[in-house]
Amino acid sequence: MTNRKARRKRHARHRRGSRFLWFFKWRYFRWFLTAFSLFSVVFGLYVVYLDYSIKSQFKGKLWAIPAKVFARPLEVYPDVKLSADQFQNELNVLAYRRVANPDRPGTYMRKGSHFFVMTRNFTFWDGDEPSLPIRLDFVNDRLASLRHAHRGVQLPLVRMDPAVVGRIYPQHTEDRVLVKLDEVPPLLIEALITVEDRDFYTHYGVSPRSIARAMLANIKAGATVQGGSTLTQQLVKNFFLTNERSLWRKANEAIMALLVEWHYEKNEILEAYLNEIYLGQDGKRAIHGFGLASQFYFETPLSDIRNDQIALLVAMVKGPSYYSPRRHPERALTRRNLVLDMLADNDVITKNQSFSVKTKELGVSKLAKSSVTSYPAFIDLVRRQLRRDYKEEDLNSEGLQIFTTLDPLVQYESEKALAAWVNKLGKKLDTPDSPLQGASVVVSVEGGEVLSIVGGRNPQFAGFNRVLDAVRPVGSLIKPAVYLTALSQPERFTLASLLDDGPLSLEMDSGKIWAPENFDHEYHGLVPLHRALAKSYNLSTARLGLDVGVPAVIETLRTLGIKREMNPFPSLLLGAAAMTPIEVAQMYHTLASGGFRTPLRAIRAILTAQGQPLQRYPLSIEKVVESAPIFLLNTALQETARLGTGRGVYQHVPDSLVLSAKTGTSDDLRDSWFAGYTADKLGVVWMGMDSNQPAGLTGGSGALHVWGEIFRSISAQPRMDLVPENIELVLIDSETGLRGDSGCDEVFELPFIKGSAPEDYAACTGSRAGRNSGGNTQWFRGLFR
Amino acid sequence: MNKVLKNMMEKFKINNFLLISVIVLTMSACVGGKKDSGGINVDDEGMVIDPFYDVPETPESNLDSYQSGDERYPQPSTTAPNISTQPTSQTVLALLNQAKIQEQAGESERAASVLERALRIEPKNAQLWYRLALLRLQQGKLGLAESLAAKSSALAGDNELLKRKNKTIIEQARILQGKE
Numbered sequence: 009m010t011n012r013k014a015r016r017k018r019h020a021r022h023r024r025g026s027r028f029l030w031f032f033k034w035r036y037f038r039w040f041l042t043a044f045s046l047f048s049v050v051f052g053l054y055v056v057y058l059d060y061s062i063k064s065q066f067k068g069k070l071w072a073i074p075a076k077v078f079a080r081p082l083e084v085y086p087d088v089k090l091s092a093d094q095f096q097n098e099l100n101v102l103a104y105r106r107v108a109n110p111d112r113p114g115t116y117m118r119k120g121s122h123f124f125v126m127t128r129n130f131t132f133w134d135g136d137e138p139s140l141p142i143r144l145d146f147v148n149d150r151l152a153s154l155r156h157a158h159r160g161v162q163l164p165l166v167r168m169d170p171a172v173v174g175r176i177y178p179q180h181t182e183d184r185v186l187v188k189l190d191e192v193p194p195l196l197i198e199a200l201i202t203v204e205d206r207d208f209y210t211h212y213g214v215s216p217r218s219i220a221r222a223m224l225a226n227i228k229a230g231a232t233v234q235g236g237s238t239l240t241q242q243l244v245k246n247f248f249l250t251n252e253r254s255l256w257r258k259a260n261e262a263i264m265a266l267l268v269e270w271h272y273e274k275n276e277i278l279e280a281y282l283n284e285i286y287l288g289q290d291g292k293r294a295i296h297g298f299g300l301a302s303q304f305y306f307e308t309p310l311s312d313i314r315n316d317q318i319a320l321l322v323a324m325v326k327g328p329s330y331y332s333p334r335r336h337p338e339r340a341l342t343r344r345n346l347v348l349d350m351l352a353d354n355d356v357i358t359k360n361q362s363f364s365v366k367t368k369e370l371g372v373s374k375l376a377k378s379s380v381t382s383y384p385a386f387i388d389l390v391r392r393q394l395r396r397d398y399k400e401e402d403l404n405s406e407g408l409q410i411f412t413t414l415d416p417l418v419q420y421e422s423e424k425a426l427a428a429w430v431n432k433l434g435k436k437l438d439t440p441d442s443p444l445q446g447a448s449v450v451v452s453v454e455g456g457e458v459l460s461i462v463g464g465r466n467p468q469f470a471g472f473n474r475v476l477d478a479v480r481p482v483g484s485l486i487k488p489a490v491y492l493t494a495l496s497q498p499e500r501f502t503l504a505s506l507l508d509d510g511p512l513s514l515e516m517d518s519g520k521i522w523a524p525e526n527f528d529h530e531y532h533g534l535v536p537l538h539r540a541l542a543k544s545y546n547l548s549t550a551r552l553g554l555d556v557g558v559p560a561v562i563e564t565l566r567t568l569g570i571k572r573e574m575n576p577f578p579s580l581l582l583g584a585a586a587m588t589p590i591e592v593a594q595m596y597h598t599l600a601s602g603g604f605r606t607p608l609r610a611i612r613a614i615l616t617a618q619g620q621p622l623q624r625y626p627l628s629i630e631k632v633v634e635s636a637p638i639f640l641l642n643t644a645l646q647e648t649a650r651l652g653t654g655r656g657v658y659q660h661v662p663d664s665l666v667l668s669a670k671t672g673t674s675d676d677l678r679d680s681w682f683a684g685y686t687a688d689k690l691g692v693v694w695m696g697m698d699s700n701q702p703a704g705l706t707g708g709s710g711a712l713h714v715w716g717e718i719f720r721s722i723s724a725q726p727r728m729d730l731v732p733e734n735i736e737l738v739l740i741d742s743e744t745g746l747r748g749d750s751g752c753d754e755v756f757e758l759p760f761i762k763g764s765a766p767e768d769y770a771a772c773t774g775s776r777a778g779r780n781s782g783g784n785t786q787w788f789r790g791l792f793r
Numbered sequence: 794m795n796k797v798l799k800n801m802m803e804k805f806k807i808n809n810f811l812l813i814s815v816i817v818l819t820m821s822a823c824v825g826g827k828k829d830s831g832g833i834n835v836d837d838e839g840m841v842i843d844p845f846y847d848v849p850e851t852p853e854s855n856l857d858s859y860q861s862g863d864e865r866y867p868q869p870s871t872t873a874p875n876i877s878t879q880p881t882s883q884t885v886l887a888l889l890n891q892a893k894i895q896e897q898a899g900e901s902e903r904a905a906s907v908l909e910r911a912l913r914i915e916p917k918n919a920q921l922w923y924r925l926a927l928l929r930l931q932q933g934k935l936g937l938a939e940s941l942a943a944k945s946s947a948l949a950g951d952n953e954l955l956k957r958k959n960k961t962i963i964e965q966a967r968i969l970q971g972k973e
Binding site: 086 | 866882884886887888891902906909912916917925937939940941943944948
């Protein structure tokens with residue numbers, strides 16, 4: 009019994025033991041199986057994921073092409089105000105080549121003030137502009153004649169191609185010129201395969217033969233001297249992976265290369281490679297693909313490059329910065345000749361060809377100014393306007409063509425004028441931590457097009473854009489809003505109304521006393537309204553503003569286009585309100601255009617990469633102020649420029665340039681402003697310190713000079729405001745503000761809204777018949793007739 | 794040359810007169826107007842307002858005619874024509890013709906863009922503002938048409954005829970907007 013028991017026990021133990029072993033083995037195997045299938049699933053999923061990302065990259069847009077930003081095209085037509093040198097500047101900006109016989113698009117010949125130009129063809133929003141041979145003759149800063157260079161017939165108008173002024177990049181600033189396989193010189197492809205991947209047409213994405221060959225070479229050399237990567241692997245690496253050197257990356261690369269080969273034809277892979285491979289750096293801009301590299305290094309389209317240049321490009325694939333022909337010409341030359349030897353050894357070219365090509369120099373063009381952008385402040389405005397309508401990724405990937413309003417000639421003169429005067433005035437003022445700064449914006453009067461933006465004293469610096477972001481107290485620049493509010497009530501105020509410029513103090517709700525003073529700390533008694541504005545008197549202006557009401561003045565500012573919130577304090581009347589230069593430009597633009605408000609625009613139209621119209625930003629105007637009060641105000645602002653605080657501007661511009669203008673100075677001379685407009689252009693200039701320390705400049709001693717310099721250099725038309733129907737001109741005795749005549753000491757011929765002129769005659773008028781003209785009417789007459 | 798000009802002037806006058814009658818007739822006939830998807834319909838009984846109605850039909854001033862080898866090219870004017878009282882230059886006439894062709898091809902937004910291009914060259918040309926106003930009226934952009942017509946009048950000086958035409962546009966735009 010005990011035996012049986014014991015046997016049973018033993019048996020059971022044995023049975024249990026073998027079951028345990030069996031169980032252990034089975035569990036082990038199950039674990040293994042589970043782990044394996046889990047791994048397979050994960051790996052499978054991972055491969056599917058890789059496959060998906062490869063397919064979507066290939067199928068969708070292969071490459072992010074940055075949007076190209078164009079300046080306005082220059083219009084040349086008979087009698088346009090344009091000098092021979094300005095035209096030359098434009099040709100330089102457009103990179104036209106000066107040649108003896110201009111027979112190819114983009115070339116010209118100049119003899120004094122005569123030009124022969126072969127223009128480039130270009131697709132605009134409204135249609136194609138064909139390439140034309142034209143002859144231009146300039147006389148005295150005007151285009152005297154525009155003719156077809158061969159037939160001699162006069163042409164009414166030619167539109168030049170627009171200059172590329174910038175590109176809109178994503179974070180990684182890649183750029184490329186896409187090429188199709190059939191546009192690529194066959195030698196380039198043969199050379200590339202010979203040097204980089206001899207088995208390209210036979211392998212499946214990874215080439216064990218190449219790897220073995222490379223390993224052998226590396227062991228021999230005792231270092232990594234050769235890579236076994238196929239073109240497919242290189243493409244995958246460029247497309248998806250980082251530069252990190254790890255087994256994980258290598259494994260990924262191999263799997264993806266196999267997948268790419270599985271899905272795509274060799275030629276598709278090759279074309280992708282030709283467009284993707286990294287070939288150099290231009291500042292922040294990465295040069296990708298042979299198409300752009302050819303432009304970048306030789307200024308020649310890829311289809312036209314010579315054999316030695318092909319060899320150089322292929323040589324650079326191995327290490328674009330190490331073999332950079334601009335920075336390391338000797339290394340590049342050695343490597344190029346090595347490539348030529350390889351080509352000759354493999355019978356791609358003959359030994360003789362190789363020999364003759366090897367004697368050639370590198371033939372690399374000089375590096376032009378980095379073409380990311382020369383106009384960061386303007387591009388900044390373009391980007392902000394675009395962001396309202398487009399997603400950022402569309403802007404930097406779809407290759408959109410953006411046609412802007414930038415006028416490179418105006419921009420150039422604005423940058424020059426601002427830099428010159430900021431340097432000059434800044435010599436005394438610059439402190440190490442805060443140099444004198446400035447900003448300027450010029451806008452077309454009738455179109456509201458932004459022609460130039462200078463965001464600081466160093467226009468190449470893409471930092472703080474003062475035109476758009478410097479919010480500064482505008483000082484007296486606000487006054488025209490006060491006067492316009494008053495002049496819109498002709499039954500109460502006219503240009504001849506006498507205002508009290510005596511002491512003023514006002515107790516505020518807070519209990520504080522507001523007691524403004526004039527800039528000269530004097531009182532001027534009773535002054536006519538037009539003079540109070542021209543001389544920018546504070547006391548009379550503050551009284552006038554209080555009379556019409558601060559809320560009414562704010563309403564006027566809204567009407568003129570200011571959207572910013574403003575506090576209805578009396579100090580607003582003297583310019584405590586802070587604005588950016590572009591806001592000031594918007595406000596003055598409504599005055600300049602005669603009471604028609606136009607949202608300022610930096611973009612005219614957008615085309616797709618293929619030249620299809622996508623969107624247009626049309627001219628939009630809205631009549632917001634009656635023409636009569638605007639006319640009165642503009643007259644008084646002409647007086648400001650001629651006789652008032654802005655008269656210094658005529659040190660710069662000729663007397664014949666009739667213009668309306670206003671100076672602005674903030675408390676303690678912290679901000680110096682000038683806003684002015686001619687018939688066709690409006691400019692706003694600001695000067696001051698970023699730190700808000702006093703700059704020691706008034707509007708008239710600082711910003712005015714920059715404005716004057718800009719408008720002296722650009723073409724500007726004198727204002728000739730047409731007198732609205734309901735305006736009449738009346739002689740006024742300046743002392744009494746009543747009707748005057750030659751009997752009075754000083755009379756002005758002033759415009760009045762019909763029915764608002766004073767009816768009474770001043771005592772100085774002896775007889776009504778003698779109402780001809782007084783001594784001081786001369787300049788005013790000039791304004792109207 | 795003078796004869797040609799005279800003829801052109803006469804044609805202008807007649808055309809302007811016709812245009813006025815068309816607009817006035819249209820206004821009296823279809824107060825309220827009909828709206829369709831492409832803008833407003835301002836025609837009635839086969840009469841259509843055409844902003845390029847009185848652009849002279851001079852093949853010489855057509856930019857495209859150069860390509861077809863026409864040697865009779867117009868002589869450009871010799872003065873800066875940026876004030877409305879001065880005659881429109883050949884440059885702008887060429888653009889007007891281009892806009893007219895595009896308008897006839899149903900490309901009204903392209904026509905508008907060509908008119909804007911002309912306005913950049915002669916920003917104070919009241920005729921151009923008027924044509925743009927008419928084009929916008931046809932497109933049903935009534936508020937814009939009204940402002941453009943007002944702009945044209947502000948620059949028209951003593952061109953009473955043009956001012957009357959603008960006034961008609963403004964009135965029509967206001968009626969269609971239900972302002973009057």
